[in-house]
Amino acid sequence: MSEIQRESGSFRDPASFVFYHEGRVFRCVDEETWSCLNDMTKAGLLSRMIEGGLVVATEGSAGGDIPADIQSILPPGTRCLRHRKIQQISYPYEWSFSMLADAALLHLDIQRMLIEKGLALKDASAFNVLFEGCQPVFIDLGSIERPARSDIWFAYGQFCRMFLYPLLAKLHRGMDFRQVFMGSLDGLQVDQAYRMLGFWKSFAPGSFLDVFMQNLFAGKKVGQATQVGQSLRVEGKTDPAVQLVNLNRLQRKIEGLKKSFRVGSMWSEYGDIRNYSDQAIDEKKRVVREILNQYRPRSVLDVGCNTGEFSFMAAEAGASVMAVDYDHDAVEALYRTAKRKKMNILPLVADLSNPSPGLGLFCEERQPLLNRVGGEMVFALALIHHLMVTACMPLEAISRLFAQLTETWLVLEYIDPQDGMFRELLAIRKDYFSGFSIEKLEAGLSDHFGVVSRHPLPGGLRTLLVLKKK
């Protein structure tokens, strides 16, 4: 009898939790939530959401699928659902601007559809969304309830903390999501948002209601919360039209923020391109295409994806791609393009020499990055010099990192220290690398990798290596 494994991040809500059994994903919900979901199913709303790609595919496993040992340990009256398993797990601190904005818009779409049926989302956590390629998908069906009143949204405060304030802080103050969400899994607090934006930006029409006014009323006096709580109890029906006005307003605002965010710094990365002759670029593309055709990997991780050129190639060759880069704007530009072209690429902002660790309760609630990214094949193109010089990683560490990231193949571009790209990084640094050579590289990787083939590029200073994990 195989083990059931409870999802370590799913514990806050007493009404629902997620567990795994034999590679399948189940969610337990209490009677109330089950009845809400039932109503949704009867009204055809749940299937509409699933077919529209808003919500993860779900079946009500009433009886049937659930192992008997699980049934016996669950409290009586607990119902189970089965979710389709989403392979790519990413967190808000790895998303780019438009990704967080799209996750926010998804919440608003779902909430709008729910309030028509007298239901609502009880929370608005950015961690309730996973990206499949460029498509945000809502996964927390346990969050659906029948609210006490429908003219206000109880999760609106959390929606602001998780989505609106971080977007404003990134747009106006350049504060990365990583800094926000790794510091606090609940997002940016209203007083922090107000202080970060300052009086004038908070008072501006775009932020007046959500930042300035909310901060004004934020409960600082003892007993205020109780008073508010008492005034919330209401007799009779409340009008969802009021809430709809607010949701539409929020949607317009977030769409506006998306338009306002301009990608900038990515163009400076093009400095690398300057060092390639047209011949060399064409040859490099040809070789990568050949490698993809030969090995046909199911999944590819493109490390240091930059403009995403090779991620596109891998996606076109049929692989499911994760593309990681340290530069936020490069990831943002890649997301916008990949989304428009509907490509199977999940772009993420991450520093693989400082990856996110386990976070939250017992450091298990959110999994470390290195457990979640990887692929059958890893691309490390135009990257080695950054790892060695900028990140100061020794070869043993580089070898170990790639061994952890890849299942089998590694396509790595060797760059000679004489090459322009390398020399540019060394311009004001002490030169430890004059002795570096392709032989040294292969030797440094030999504890984890064996070389399968070498493809020198025109110019004599760069070579693509195909390596296989031992």
Add this chain to the structure above:
Amino acid sequence: MILAYIDPGSGALILQLLMAGIVGAGVYFRRAIARIFGFRKKKPEDQPRADSDE
């Protein structure tokens, strides 16, 4: 009556209650104005009809 298992933020709640009041009043006034003026403006050729009070 359990209202929220996450922190709803009293600022967010108060703001929404205020908005509910204002929007609710706005909806009431819009309906009242529509009743007085709306029918005449849209269909000038029709006879003004007596409104049925709701």
